[in-house]
Amino acid sequence: DTEVTQTPKHLVMGMTNKKSLKCEQHMGHRAMYWYKQKAKKPPELMFVYSYEKLSINESVPSRFSPECPNSSLLNLHLHALQPEDSALYLCASSQSVNEKLFFGSGTQLSVL
Amino acid sequence: DAKTTQPNSMESNEEEPVHLPCNHSTISGTDYIHWYRQLPSQGPEYVIHGLTSNVNNRMASLAIAEDRKSSTLILHRATLRDAAVYYCILREALNLQGAQKLVFGQGTRLTINP
Numbered sequence: 001d002t003e004v005t006q007t008p009k010h011l012v013m014g015m016t017n018k019k020s021l022k023c024e025q026h027m028g029h030r031a032m033y034w035y036k037q038k039a040k041k042p043p044e045l046m047f048v049y050s051y052e053k054l055s056i057n058e059s060v061p062s063r064f065s066p067e068c069p070n071s072s073l074l075n076l077h078l079h080a081l082q083p084e085d086s087a088l089y090l091c092a093s094s095q096s097v098n099e100k101l102f103f104g105s106g107t108q109l110s111v112l
Numbered sequence: 113d114a115k116t117t118q119p120n121s122m123e124s125n126e127e128e129p130v131h132l133p134c135n136h137s138t139i140s141g142t143d144y145i146h147w148y149r150q151l152p153s154q155g156p157e158y159v160i161h162g163l164t165s166n167v168n169n170r171m172a173s174l175a176i177a178e179d180r181k182s183s184t185l186i187l188h189r190a191t192l193r194d195a196a197v198y199y200c201i202l203r204e205a206l207n208l209q210g211a212q213k214l215v216f217g218q219g220t221r222l223t224i225n226p
Contacts, residue, residue, distance in 0.1 A: 004155075031212070042199060042216035043156065056213060090155050094212065101148075101214060103155030 006091050006104035014112055015081060021107045023074040023091030032074040034066060035090040043090055049074060081111045116200045116217040123223045124190050132185040132220055134200030139180050144203040146214065147174065147185050149196040195224045
């Protein structure tokens with residue numbers, strides 16, 4: 001199994017809603033990542049987890065809250081988002097240093 | 113963060129070789145050069161990576177300049193399915209536990225003509 005599975009594929013939420021994005025991998029990877037991608041722009045790194053511990057937070061606003069409950073699962077909790085947060089949210093995982101990243105297909109988020 | 117410079121777009125014909133250039137003049141000795149591509153409506157996909165020597169795999173070849181300030185991704189025989197945005201990335205090692213920081217540049221949009 002070489003897949004990173006993201007759910008849901010599409011999400012529409014209001015600015016007062018609370019929602020969560022889910023990412024799962026069963027490749028035994030110990031590093032997991034969240035990226036944000038606006039239309040026609042490159043992906044931007046948000047968070048990196050290594051061995052279930054947060055290793056990098058790229059100064060992401062607190063309305064985005066990551067969680068890594070176990071080595072296979074990565075969540076991104078969303079609360080009080082703004083319309084400018086509408087984007088494709090990509091999850092990725094990797095085995096170790098120098099190893100390639102495997103990306104999911106992303107969750108397309110629209111904030112109304 | 114280390115920076116890369118790529119042409120915004122390139123065009124080639126099917127079944128011809130494609131050479132995608134990347135400049136990374138501020139590369140440090142421990143930065144690996146990674147290439148990923150992103151097909152429409154998909155997440156990025158790993159293509160190839162290298163440190164100093166040229167690398168080959170089933171998808172492509174990576175030619176790295178001797179001073180490491182530039183590299184070229186070579187698709188030996190392009191197909192229509194190779195149309196994508198190609199990203200050249202300098203990977204900075206974060207720690208020995210496996211977390212790495214991959215910061216994407218603007219990428220090159222490759223169009224393949226039938």
